[in-house]
Amino acid sequence: MTSSSTFSSFCVDSGCLWKEEMKVFKAKRRNAGKLFVKCSLTTKTQKAEKPIRIGVLGASGYTGSEIVRLLANHPHFGINFLTADRKAGQSLSSVFPHLITQDLPNLIAVKDADFSSVDAVFCCLPHGTTQDIIKGLPKNLKIVDLSADFRLRDISEYEQWYGQAHRAPDLQKEVVYGMTEILRDEIKDARLVANPGCYPTSIQLPLVPLIKGNLIEFRNIIIDSKSGVTGAGRGAKEANMYAELAEGIYSYGVTRHRHVPEIEQGLSDAANSKITISFTPHLMPIIRGMQSTIYVEMASGVTVEDLYQHLKTAYKDEEFVILLEKGIVPRTHDVRGSNYCLMNVFPDRIPGRAIIVSVIDNLLKGASGQAVQNLNLMLGFPESTGLLSPALFP
Numbered sequence: 001m002t003s004s005s006t007f008s009s010f011c012v013d014s015g016c017l018w019k020e021e022m023k024v025f026k027a028k029r030r031n032a033g034k035l036f037v038k039c040s041l042t043t044k045t046q047k048a049e050k051p052i053r054i055g056v057l058g059a060s061g062y063t064g065s066e067i068v069r070l071l072a073n074h075p076h077f078g079i080n081f082l083t084a085d086r087k088a089g090q091s092l093s094s095v096f097p098h099l100i101t102q103d104l105p106n107l108i109a110v111k112d113a114d115f116s117s118v119d120a121v122f123c124c125l126p127h128g129t130t131q132d133i134i135k136g137l138p139k140n141l142k143i144v145d146l147s148a149d150f151r152l153r154d155i156s157e158y159e160q161w162y163g164q165a166h167r168a169p170d171l172q173k174e175v176v177y178g179m180t181e182i183l184r185d186e187i188k189d190a191r192l193v194a195n196p197g198c199y200p201t202s203i204q205l206p207l208v209p210l211i212k213g214n215l216i217e218f219r220n221i222i223i224d225s226k227s228g229v230t231g232a233g234r235g236a237k238e239a240n241m242y243a244e245l246a247e248g249i250y251s252y253g254v255t256r257h258r259h260v261p262e263i264e265q266g267l268s269d270a271a272n273s274k275i276t277i278s279f280t281p282h283l284m285p286i287i288r289g290m291q292s293t294i295y296v297e298m299a300s301g302v303t304v305e306d307l308y309q310h311l312k313t314a315y316k317d318e319e320f321v322i323l324l325e326k327g328i329v330p331r332t333h334d335v336r337g338s339n340y341c342l343m344n345v346f347p348d349r350i351p352g353r354a355i356i357v358s359v360i361d362n363l364l365k366g367a368s369g370q371a372v373q374n375l376n377l378m379l380g381f382p383e384s385t386g387l388l389s390p391a392l393f394p
């Protein structure tokens with residue numbers, strides 16, 4: 001799978017440790033005040049002769065750049081175009097030097113993207129901008145949308161929680177919600193997939209099997225979630241500045257976070273009746289990672305051991321969802337940079353109740369990793385293609 005030599009620009013303005021390992025290939029040139037040289041690296045994933053042609057909308061953001069990073073290790077997906085808004089016209093490596101070893105097209109505006117040149121699109125744009133763009137795309141394109149624009153089946157619910165009119169209601173009808181492990185059969189045949197939000201992913205993965213198995217009561221589900229700050233995207237926001245965030249933690253969106261209807265939609269589908277939750281998200285002073293701590297009431301006669309065994313069976317054949325050994329507490333460290341969801345279940349001190357802990361990397365299983373998993377499925381590749389790197393710890 002490795003060792004083809006390809007060329008890429010490499011920034012050496014501040015001196016690079018890899019310099020010695022690289023073969024300097026072409027003359028130096030100046031670009032935006034930085035010094036670049038052309039280099040070749042020795043280890044690259046070998047691409048298929050005719051890879052699936054991919055466009056990434058919003059490649060200059062956190063989730064878009066994670067898609068690009070993941071595709072570097074994907075043998076069947078090649079990148080044809082990358083878009084940005086304010087950063088259109090720049091090279092991706094000038095926005096994200098960690099991607100400098102990849103041969104990539106420059107960032108262009110969405111209006112300049114040639115959609116007839118691609119087979120599939122990852123849409124990594126802010127919610128609210130996506131519906132207008134997607135509705136104009138060729139109907140043969142496979143699309144995985146990472147925004148929240150198509151996650152809610154009920155258009156009026158979207159309008160209520162997102163405070164704006166839905167601008168592509170006709171498309172909404174064909175959308176499949178992309179919780180891979182739960183809706184795999186529908187995703188396989190989908191053209192347009194709404195990739196789940198990060199909080200909803202960390203919550204639905206443990207709860208859906210327990211609800212379907214009638215092992216927990218549908219009332220009094222309390223969810224306390226914590227996210228790393230990349231969950232808020234790369235755009236500058238006062239509340240996410242270092243001084244506002246470091247050495248502290250705060251809750252936000254108490255009782256009114258826009259993921260409430262998405263979580264309730266998924267849990268209610270599993271229950272076949274309306275479930276209402278208590279959900280409080282928190283912002284943590286970490287870069288990436290998400291933990292959901294979930295307090296549930298067990299159904300009459302059910303024990304924590306029953307919950308454990310049920311989850312174990314539900315996920316026994318899954319690559320990316322892992323129930324830890326009894327008593328081991330999942331940590332965000334253990335999923336950092338990986339597409340895994342780790343979970344465990346513990347007895348509460350209050351008889352009849354249990355506490356579930358699940359962790360994901362918000363940018364991977366909570367966004368770009370699950371998006372690649374879904375496109376793999378939609379195109380008939382093994383679901384885990386390009387996604388098997390273990391977590392980066394410590």
Ligand SMILES: NC(=O)C1=CN([C@@H]2O[C@H](COP(=O)(O)OP(=O)(O)OC[C@H]3O[C@@H](n4cnc5c(N)ncnc54)[C@H](OP(=O)(O)O)[C@@H]3O)[C@@H](O)[C@H]2O)C=CC1
Binds near residue numbers: 057062085146362
């Ligand atoms: N971050 C996370 O953990 C998760 C994010 N998501 C969702 O994924 C989507 C992308 O998130 P994220 O990558 O974090 O966001 P970022 O803010 O980091 O990136 C947004 C991207 O969209 C581009 N963009 C912004 N406005 C427009 C516009 N009007 N037209 C075209 N392009 C535009 C930006 O370009 P430029 O840089 O040039 O301004 C940038 O490339 C969002 O909908 C988010 O809610 C989902 C799950 C988790």
Ligand SMILES: CC(=O)N[C@@H](CCC(=O)OP(=O)(O)O)C(=O)O
Binds near residue numbers: 127146198229230233
């Ligand atoms: C820390 C933080 O701000 N997180 C984001 C959710 C990230 C995510 O999954 O969002 P989407 O629904 O936009 O895809 C938020 O609370 O709005």
